[in-house]
Amino acid sequence: MNARLATGLKDGLSHSPPPNSTRSHVLRWTPPNCAAMRTSRTFPPIPPTRATGAIRRVRFRACRMRGPVRISTRFILWAVIVGILFLWALARRLFPLSRTTYTKLAESEEPQAPQNPVYRLNRSIRSISRRYLLPESFTSLFGHTTRLHLLVFAIISVYLTIFTFVGLVYKTWVTPVKGSPGVYSTRSSLGAWSDRIGVMAFALTPLSVFLSSRESLLSLITGIPYHHFMFMHRWLGYIIYVQSALHTIMWTVIEGKLYQPQPTQWNSFINQEYLIWGIVAMILLTFLVVFSTQWGIRLTGYEFFRKAHYVVAMVYIGACWGHWEQLSCWMIASLAVWLIDRTIRLGRTFAIHHFNTPGTNMACGFHVPRAKLSLFSNDADGDVVRLDFEHNHDEWEVGQHFFLCFPELSVWQAHPLTPCSVPGQSPTGQQHSYIIRSRNGMTKKLAELTVQSDTPSTSVVLSGPYGQSIMCSNTEGNESNVLCIAGGTGVSFVLPALMQTISEVGEHQLVEFVWVVRRENDTRWIENELRQLEKTASSMSNFNIRIFVTREGEATSESSSADGSLDETEKPAGISSVSTDKRQSLRIQHMPSSTNSASRHPDIGAYLKDFVARTAHGPTCVLASGPLGMITDLRTAVADCNDPAKVWRGDERFDVELVHDDRLEW
Template sequence: MIGCSFYRIDLLAENAYLRFANQIGIMAFAQTPLVFLLASKSNPISSLTGITYQKLNYLHRASGRACIFASWIHALLWTPEVWWAGHFKRWYIIWGLVAIFGFTGLWATSFRWIRRAAFEFFLVAHILLSVAFLVGALFHWQRMAYWIWPAVAIWAFDRLLRVVKTLRINFPWRRADGQCTLEMVGSDVIRLTARRRGLKWSAGQHFFLAAPGVAGSKHETHPFSAANVPSDEGDVEAVFLIRAHRGFTQRLRDAMTSDTDTSIPVFLEGPYGTAHSLEHFSTVLLVAGGTGVTFVLSHFLALLQSARSGRSPIRLLHLVWHVRHGSDVTWIAPLLNQAAKEHPDIDVRVEVFVTRTKVADEPWPGEVQTPGVETPPTVTSHGDHLSGRSSQTTLVDPAESRPLLETIPTPTTGLSRSAQEIVSFKPGRADLCTILRRDVARSEGQVNVTVCGPEALMSSARTAVREVNTPEAARRGQVEVEFFEETVGS
């Protein structure tokens, strides 16, 4: 971009720096359509390449930084001339200031910590400042309007397409089969089930949810991954797990009149994201932390569907989930019950690692789990009542063959008898390297590791894959391990 700005400039000529300032200003204008194209949810680049708009976001940020860098170089080089000529009160200068400060505001409000702390503010600021930038740039130098109007067209088309998608999914079915059910399944987790006729999506895709009755603005939407996949028959229900933090999610929880509420209208827009198929793997290890389970659980259920229909050669399906409390399994209990009832003749395992117990620590090498004794219903430390049966697991140190003093309860709240057979509870954090080595040793073909959760968990998964999938292991004939990750958060 800087090199193009020097095109046909005689550096020894008088006022050569002003010609450079003009040309780098043109480079800033030229970035504008690309900035808006890469920010759109339905951009053609994703359709042509299969790369999701989230993955292209780094190009959106890069083109935006290039635009703001070129704009400020242009402005700073022209400032002395404008000052000496007394043009600061002229409209083309005023509109130029509106454009450059509007775009600078876009950059300043786009940092990750701002998006996480105040997403609603980020959303509204992005819309208002984008309008300020486009209008200011258009009137600053109208001869460059051929760069601005395509950006306006891209932004308008993206908004129109999103409105059409929302209308198509939600409004033709305003009767009972279009309702949403919100359930408090934890102290800060809402399970939202949206029933929509004819709704289709693939594992790993997400929707934008809008609840005008509780949103801060009518334009406010938030992305959430679907925790399930469409059923082969019957009504189509999309299930989402929403952790109430602040802002929209907090207002959504406060608006609920009971633990189960069907009175709050929630509209869906999507699906978005390119499906990442795992059907061709023989062994799949899915790793999640907290509500990141929604992403991997949809793959879990999709693989079971594919195995039942004979579309997948999978023989081992292993889900490792980290939660704070054992009772958090109630978030996904209905989906696990359905999976356990209908799962095909393959090895299916769900390991729930509980990180907040008296024995929660890094797993001991050689930990042995022995079945305990059934106990009556108990109450967890944060006050959630456990119904049905609950067993108790004792950890044994094989070196000394003596039970530890502490035990971890194994809650089965909401789990059916068949689901209890595939779900196990363990304290602490998973030793992903050991788990992966064990799964790879038992695999008959390609292995995939897919992880979704906090950065620390994804880093641990990457380390495990790197330690297991070594060149030496490949030379010994070890099967190939493929890795895929999805980041939690905006």
């Protein structure tokens, strides 16, 4: 045996079985000068042996994957990602958005233009990015997303494409098959290329999981809310799918066509365990991609998508591990990211309910508040439910949201909702108020619960808060103009920021609140808050409220709107009668009745441009939440209002920022 082994090694043949192989004795060809081969990255033709061609090629492929090209492809990618995040965090630290020369002025003084060049450069760069990267493009393919997202996606795609092809020598070898005269096997660099693209799909899997994490480290580093990464999570998944599909197709061609003799080679190849796991992984990945599309979610419902996505994704990671154990490091990292995210979620849920009062003590100091339910019936547009409760915990930032679970209805569902209340207003705890449109599933059950009792209520389990503060970066220095625009229940997003802003507004700031609703009775959702806002607006010359009703009655003439008068329709309870002053702080305008959606909705873009024109100085911050069409129009209008050249010269009126709720965007 020793003599045979020595002879085999001399000829480049190894008689040792592959690791974890069920075969006790196979032949494996090792290149005589492996170091030289890896340096030149070229592969000599494989001499014919008595070993099965499929086993020989599998082992040869594994040898090549351990080469320096494979290692660099895997880890350079992550080195680049870590480097970019480090530079981003460093830039946030070194170039904070503040005026070093600004001091708060007396109410009678006029604010001065910024003098700090670094500040002006920072604002000008931001204005440039909004001017050219804020509008939407290719919505039929990418959905309602900004050009900035598309630019980042394009950069990542180009980077991955380059590293898919560089560093390989593309050659073809034709070798005769022993014992089969006239039959030749074709060997080429296609196998090495297919391996590389498969390795890259493995290496991108942890990043895809990372981008979908609610407890996002990326948000801490970049300051970007976690839900802004969902676009990249979705499209990175598509990239992984394309890479995996190409890897599968190319090896199918190699093993089923180029390697001979057939069908012997294919039958030997297709029955191997690692390949079976690869087929399972590809099927699971196809399921994930198909049922995460708009068509798939509409077909099965959001809850099925969410639960199936979690389960199938974990099984897919396990199948990838079984397909190629040598790359299990990426699957371990993916599972670790997912488990850490889940653990922190549970920990935060426990922390916000532990040792907090008032509430219902369930067990072990876990206190659950009970919410009062109010139903606003609307057969035409769908019912709306308002939740109000108090819970003792730390304050959240304005604009952050919570995940709410209703144990009496289901412990397996939690919905992201933004409180329309301002934190820190109650001495006994934090006041929570939520406005929820009843549709299907859990929200429909919540509406049905309100009719089962004269004083309906339900227990609520909170998780959060999540997201970032939406108080615009411009407001540092207390000199920004603020325009709050909401559509329907989107008022929950902008209302707390509006109330916080008017409590600190300066004399020279302009603040306006625009709310687009379908029916005038919809204003009852925030009856008390609207009464408070109207009272504040009546005593301030720089704060106005404008409500547009889109599906009731005839339009109020523009002349009557201009002089402050309203139509004579009955106002909902809680909204006071209009004053007799010439200036009207709260105006309700009915849009024309029309089957054309565009004609019965206000021109929000034109309203924004008019608002900016009426400002005396200072930047403008637009806070918005509403239908996708409204957000699309606002993105275009905000981009048009930005003028980087004027911002650089110190005219901050043309520095307009948009902050909107895009958690439900596609």
